[in-house]
Amino acid sequence: MPYHHQPETKPANGLPIRILIADDHQLLREGLQAVIAKAADMTLVATASSGEEAVEKFKATIPDVTLMDVRMPGMDGLGAIEAIRAFNSNAKIIALSTYAGDALVRSVQRLGARGYLLKSMLAEKMFTAIRDVHAGCMCWPPDDGRGMMRTKDELSPREREVIHFVACGGTNKEIGLHLGITEETVKGYMRSILPKLGASDRANAVAISLQRGILNAWELEATPR
Template identity: 40%
Template sequence: MTGKKEKFGILVVDDHPVMRDGLRAVIEQEPDMEVAGEAADGREAIEQFQRLLPDIMLIDLQMPDVDGLQAITTIRSEFPDATIIVLTTYPGDARVVRAFTLGATSYLLKTARRDEIIKAVRGALSGRHTVAPEVAQEIASHTGQEGLTEREVGVLKLVAKGRSNRDIADRLCVSEDTVKARMKSIMGKLGAEDRTHAVMIAIRRGFMESQA
């Protein structure tokens, strides 16, 4: 007869040691949970997941080298049943949708209370999804709106670097008129007033990362 599992192992992934320490303190107050391991970036997260096979992974998205979305993609391709909770600062709707599409189970913000994190972990272990209220509101506010295409994001990334339409056209091997058409489409979809505003909106919503 197989006994009930004593503790669920959780892999904590964040590039800030203080955040990892805080999550460890929260998790280890629970009698049926323990921190199975820690990782400071996406590459280490993949290695640790493969080695430890934790019951659940708590992961940030924006990290150096390999980011959280890349790590989720790799882990889920190898372990389709992996249970992954995103715990991040960024509520942008495009980023959230991508995280769930790639296989995240839940999406929380770092402002979440201790009890909210534990409740989400227990829910994920039972197959339930949790979405932070602020995140759900962000998604709802853009429901029905058309997202940016990969080519449009490519143009906007070059705009964010201060490139002119002519320079962007040369780099992407397209005509300047094509770049202008894509910028018109981007600004229409985002409701942007100008190029700088479009970049700011795209970063906030998670279509692209800050260039800082």
């Protein structure tokens, strides 16, 4: 997926860009560390394996740029971004994910992140994103036709709950019992959800929700059946 970015910008003070990496996978942390070590204008100041640790490490080191995985145990990356930005509103954070969904991009934008990168991105593009964000620019995926910046068709919190339980295999009756609403009300929510997503049926709605990041696979895995 292509990204909008600015031309390479070197730190004005000549000092290396200080980076914090937060990801719960050790191999990925080590891989990112090895990549960053190849950039003469960057240095790693700390790593974290959870959202809570990321917040602690940020407060202890005050990095120039933080690379934040959105999926981590305990406090996830979204919670960590919110906590860090509450502590330091000038924090420059780039969200990392294996998902390219527009809803997830909007979520990190609203929390104050400065960019969004796929973990599969080539090292040189990651370098460019880090330099851009450090220089005060943003690094977001362009609108790819799915309406990344649309707001009129966003699902309501309740509609998100309904589609979540649909994805978990719940029937209208089961979803109604879980949410404390009637089966007919669940059907009403589905009648609203389908056109908002441009979906033909329940299965298609789930597929689109996963693609756009409205639903996250890791949350579905953690939901008791």
